[in-house]
Amino acid sequence: MKTRKFSYYKTVLLIAIAMTTFLSCERELSDDATLAGFSTNGEIYVDGFTAGLNYYPFAGSYLEAFSVDTDTKYAGTTSMRFDIPNVGDPNGAYSGATFPVDSPRDLSGYDALTFWAKGTEGRTINEIGFGIDFIEDKYKNQLQEPLQITTNWRKYTIPIPDAAKLTAESGMFWYAEGPNPEDGSGWSFWIDELQFEKLGTVAQSRPALYEGEDLVVQSFIGAGGDLGGFVSQTFNLGTGEDVTVKPAPSYFKWTSSNPGVVSIDENTGAFSALSVGQAVLTASIAGVEAEGSLTIEVLGEYVPAPVPTRDPSTVISVFSDTYTNVPVDYYNGYFNGDGQTTQGQNDIFINGDNVIYYTDLNFVGIGTFLDVAPINASGMTHLHVDINVQEVIDAGDQLTLQLLNGVQTSNETSGSIVLSDSQLLSNEWASFDIPLSSFTGLNARDAIGLLFFISNNSSNIPTISDIFVDNIYYYAEPTSPTDAPEAPTEDETANNVISVYSDAYTDIGNDGLNNFNSGSILSVETIASNDVLKYTNLDFTGLEFLGANIIDASESTTLHLDLWSPDANEFKIKLVDFGPDGVFGGGDDSEHEINFGPSEIGEWIVFDIPLSDFVGLNSTENLAQIILVNAPTGTLFVDNLYFYN
Amino acid sequence: MKVMKKNIINIITKGLGLITLCFVVISCSSDETQTVTTLDQLVMQDEFDIDGALNSELWTYNIGTGNDGWGNNELQYYTDRPENIVAENGTLKITARQESFEGSSYTSARILTQGKFEQKYGRFEARMQLPWGQGMWPAFWLLGSNIDDVSWPNCGEIDIMENRGSEPTLISSALHGPGYSGGNPIFKAYELVDSRFDNEFHIFGIEWAPGYINFYVDDVLYNQITPSDASGDWVFDQPFFIIINLAVGGNFGGPPNENTVFPQSLLVDYIRVYE
Numbered sequence: 039m040k041t042r043k044f045s046y047y048k049t050v051l052l053i054a055i056a057m058t059t060f061l062s063c064e065r066e067l068s069d070d071a072t073l074a075g076f077s078t079n080g081e082i083y084v085d086g087f088t089a090g091l092n093y094y095p096f097a098g099s100y101l102e103a104f105s106v107d108t109d110t111k112y113a114g115t116t117s118m119r120f121d122i123p124n125v126g127d128p129n130g131a132y133s134g135a136t137f138p139v140d141s142p143r144d145l146s147g148y149d150a151l152t153f154w155a156k157g158t159e160g161r162t163i164n165e166i167g168f169g170i171d172f173i174e175d176k177y178k179n180q181l182q183e184p185l186q187i188t189t190n191w192r193k194y195t196i197p198i199p200d201a202a203k204l205t206a207e208s209g210m211f212w213y214a215e216g217p218n219p220e221d222g223s224g225w226s227f228w229i230d231e232l233q234f235e236k237l238g239t240v241a242q243s244r245p246a247l248y249e250g251e252d253l254v255v256q257s258f259i260g261a262g263g264d265l266g267g268f269v270s271q272t273f274n275l276g277t278g279e280d281v282t283v284k285p286a287p288s289y290f291k292w293t294s295s296n297p298g299v300v301s302i303d304e305n306t307g308a309f310s311a312l313s314v315g316q317a318v319l320t321a322s323i324a325g326v327e328a329e330g331s332l333t334i335e336v337l338g339e340y341v342p343a344p345v346p347t348r349d350p351s352t353v354i355s356v357f358s359d360t361y362t363n364v365p366v367d368y369y370n371g372y373f374n375g376d377g378q379t380t381q382g383q384n385d386i387f388i389n390g391d392n393v394i395y396y397t398d399l400n401f402v403g404i405g406t407f408l409d410v411a412p413i414n415a416s417g418m419t420h421l422h423v424d425i426n427v428q429e430v431i432d433a434g435d436q437l438t439l440q441l442l443n444g445v446q447t448s449n450e451t452s453g454s455i456v457l458s459d460s461q462l463l464s465n466e467w468a469s470f471d472i473p474l475s476s477f478t479g480l481n482a483r484d485a486i487g488l489l490f491f492i493s494n495n496s497s498n499i500p501t502i503s504d505i506f507v508d509n510i511y512y513y514a515e516p517t518s519p520t521d522a523p524e525a526p527t528e529d530e531t532a533n534n535v536i537s538v539y540s541d542a543y544t545d546i547g548n549d550g551l552n553n554f555n556s557g558s559i560l561s562v563e564t565i566a567s568n569d570v571l572k573y574t575n576l577d578f579t580g581l582e583f584l585g586a587n588i589i590d591a592s593e594s595t596t597l598h599l600d601l602w603s604p605d606a607n608e609f610k611i612k613l614v615d616f617g618p619d620g621v622f623g624g625g626d627d628s629e630h631e632i633n634f635g636p637s638e639i640g641e642w643i644v645f646d647i648p649l650s651d652f653v654g655l656n657s658t659e660n661l662a663q664i665i666l667v668n669a670p671t672g673t674l675f676v677d678n679l680y681f682y683n
Numbered sequence: 684m685k686v687m688k689k690n691i692i693n694i695i696t697k698g699l700g701l702i703t704l705c706f707v708v709i710s711c712s713s714d715e716t717q718t719v720t721t722l723d724q725l726v727m728q729d730e731f732d733i734d735g736a737l738n739s740e741l742w743t744y745n746i747g748t749g750n751d752g753w754g755n756n757e758l759q760y761y762t763d764r765p766e767n768i769v770a771e772n773g774t775l776k777i778t779a780r781q782e783s784f785e786g787s788s789y790t791s792a793r794i795l796t797q798g799k800f801e802q803k804y805g806r807f808e809a810r811m812q813l814p815w816g817q818g819m820w821p822a823f824w825l826l827g828s829n830i831d832d833v834s835w836p837n838c839g840e841i842d843i844m845e846n847r848g849s850e851p852t853l854i855s856s857a858l859h860g861p862g863y864s865g866g867n868p869i870f871k872a873y874e875l876v877d878s879r880f881d882n883e884f885h886i887f888g889i890e891w892a893p894g895y896i897n898f899y900v901d902d903v904l905y906n907q908i909t910p911s912d913a914s915g916d917w918v919f920d921q922p923f924f925i926i927i928n929l930a931v932g933g934n935f936g937g938p939p940n941e942n943t944v945f946p947q948s949l950l951v952d953y954i955r956v957y958e
Contacts, residue, residue: 238877239852242815244944274815276879278849280942 076144080234082137082210085114090140094172096214100130112154112191112230120229122215125222134214136170145204148234151196151211157187157227164215167196169286171209177289178209182270182282187227197240197273199285200324239276245290245328246270247321254333256395258340262310265292265302265332269321290321290328300334311336342391343424343467343508354413355511356404356489359392364413367405369394378402379500394507399493400500404510407445407487415483418512421474425457426467428504435459435501438492441477445487453480454492462502474512515604516640519675522568523600523642528682534593537680538581538664541569547587553580554665563675570602570677577671581664581679588620589661594681597647602675603637607668610634611645613652614663622662630654631667642677649681722806722890727956731770736763741800744768745793745928747785753793757820758932760787768792775951777821777929779814781939789939793928801828801922806957807843808888809927814947815881818939819848820930821949823887825923836864839918841896844887847936848947851879854887856898858908862915869913871898871906884952893920927951
């Protein structure tokens with residue numbers, strides 16, 4: 039028996055909401071004025087429509103699904119017939135409707151909706167109940183499981199969760215049923231003697247929240263949720279059989295043990311965390327406490343991890359709300375047999391943000407090797423992870439990140455890096471972008487199966503216990519810029535610009551922008567409608583200005599250039615002045631090199647270098663060589679290279 | 684603890700004459716209506732108004748599992764612990780629990796008046812709310828006081844009320860005697876149409892006199908058994924004692940299942956015996 043759950047009536051809800059404001063005054067009146075006495079008639083369809091009964095098919099359903107049948111009936115002269123379409127029926131994908139009455143009924147004297155039913159075959163009616171009134175469905179109720187119908191007439195009972203609430207109910211009956219999901223076939227069923235009854239034998243109400251489980255979650259101030267969808271209620275019928283219904287949250291009274299910590303709407307079950315502490319949320323119906331509860335531990339203010347900004351096409355995400363995550367086996371393998379103590383996984387959800395919360399950490403693994411494809415990070419360059427240590431960080435505390443490739447294969451390799459106490463932050467997010475090349479020993483990364491977080495120090499003693507983790511993803515540093523650098527703002531004349539290479543100015547002549555035969559390759563690339571110089575296989579290169587092209591920068595104060603590097607190579611720049619003789623050698627040459635250290639990765643960096651920093655230069659009147667150094671060999675993009683004052 | 688026992692055990696020695704008188708009156712009219720009785724003189728009552736243990740002058744406990752689950756393959760171990768039997772708020776509460784205890788998976792309780800209150804004829808009634816769920820087997824019944832001499836079923840057994848927890852609207856009564864016992868007693872069921880036995884109190888009783896036993900629930904007399912109904916000897920002209928118990932499982936209704944809710948309690952508001 040397959041349980042199928044459709045949400046057929048959702049489109050109808052839109053209509054219902056639209057009508058709410060218009061009709062709400064009527065509802066309020068009815069709540070207060072029940073003594074005015076709505077009809078207590080419990081009949082819906084006994085041998086024909088009760089007065090004022092309407093038929094409202096749900097959106098997208100087969101509109102003609104319901105008909106009155108004079109041939110087949112349980113008693114009297116007619117019955118209600120419902121036809122479920124086959125898959126592909128152009129008239130509708132399923133059958134579903136609600137039957138509200140024009141004027142509300144007082145059903146508080148009844149304990150169940152009952153009817154006789156039979157089908158063309160033994161099948162189930164997916165959803166069936168009462169309380170859809172097209173207004174707010176406040177007291178909607180339905181069987182929790184699909185109703186099994188046989189080919190013989192049988193009587194069925196849907197208990198009323200708390201009849202005292204139903205003093206003004208319009209939604210008499212509703213159902214929804216689709217074709218057989220396996221073979222696509224439709225069917226028909228009949229319902230007769232449909233009415234609310236006081237059976238007197240519906241008893242032993244057993245309401246449950248979370249199916250009777252006592253759940254504990256951590257949360258933060260400002261977080262909220264809704265328990266209304268997690269209730270059920272089981273009755274015992276006079277036949278001795280149990281029937282479970284799924285009542286709307288309004289039937290329940292919702293309670294927080296500590297409303298100052300977590301408040302809860304007593305009618306809807308919507309809750310929100312207000313302050314640090316713990317609160318137990320429970321529900322009761324007609325004075326009977328529901329089994330099961332939700333305990334919320336409010337940890338404090340929540341500051342989310344920085345939202346990742348990398349291009350999704352360059353990312354393989356393991357855990358992030360920003361990207362689509364790859365399938366994982368688990369976020370905590372609970373290797374308890376191996377001495378793991380770590381608890382927690384991806385079980386914190388706050389303000390739309392999923393966060394991993396590991397507690398009692400010694401080690402924990404995120405697995406991608408059992409039932410899911412291992413991660414092929416061959417094309418990736420870095421591992422990103424945001425970590426928020428939920429305790430004071432002591433000297434010597436550390437976290438080791440370990441990656442395993444080819445888990446449980448003969449080619450298994452692993453490598454790890456250590457995040458030290460000075461890199462981690464207490465109760466703050468620290469973001470790490472770790473080059474995969476720094477995981478020494480990880481000889482392949484085409485099938486990464488485990489990422490371990492290990493808090494043990496070198497003496498194998500756990501240090502850090504509780505951490506939040508977010509935004510675990512592999513990414514590839516881009517190999518070339520996708521944007522142009524900021525356009526220069528110097529005025530060509532007023533600032534005496536001497537431009538070597540720029541789209542913004544008239545460039546001076548040169549005697550080669552890639553000299554000295556170091557093996558570097560120069561090309562001009564147009565990126566974002568802007569030409570830039572691209573040096574590949576660059577170790578060092580010389581840009582030369584000889585004879586008439588020699589640069590007199592004696593009136594300039596500054597050398598400008600924009601640099602884009604795909605890696606953290608060391609960048610150096612050297613200027614060579616040929617001296618008064620204007621040619622190489624002759625004893626009057628001078629030069630100076632500045633080392634800028636590792637480059638910022640993947641973004642245009644603006645350099646405005648005072649010429650006075652080139653302290654080894656005797657003069658800037660005869661600048662003949664600009665030498666760019668990239669160590670070790672790699673790629674650099676250069677633009678807007680000019681002198682100015 | 685036992686300062687003021689309101690519970691009366693008046694075994695009235697002059698009762699015999701009264702009963703005889705009553706019988707004469709009854710027999711005059713029972714030809715027509717079969718029901719009239721004036722068994723209205725209280726000779727024993729326990730209202731369970733004193734919290735705690737039961738009145739030891741009236742009740743004893745059966746402990747353990749008996750032989751083969753008290754002869755019925757019952758699954759419970761009977762104890763006298765307050766977890767299984769206690770008087771509180773004016774009610775006797777016999778509670779069946781699912782727990783591992785002395786090799787059994789369930790515990791419950793069974794009390795009897797054997798040797799403490801035994802009586803021939805009269806009106807025996809109890810006001811009770813029954814447990815519910817598959818595997819529950821509450822019973823209010825009488826056994827012949829000579830059971831140790833003549834053994835069962837020659838001693839006779841009067842089942843005033845038995846119920847299967849899986850049938851919350853149905854109870855039954857039975858007479859067991861020589862030739863009509865075990866699976867073949869004189870038996871009749873009684874069903875509530877629009878209420879249940881497990882969510883409110885009902886009165887279960889017999890009117891027992893020479894020549895007949897009437898069975899009733901609340902104000903409905905639903906069965907009369909006379910010696911002519913018995914396929915063997917009529918053994919109901921001697922003293923009997925009272926037993927109240929809540930069995931788990933057993934031959935009557937079968938074992939509990941996964942839907943059975945534990946613990947379950949049999950509540951007894953009072954037991955009264957009239958002559």
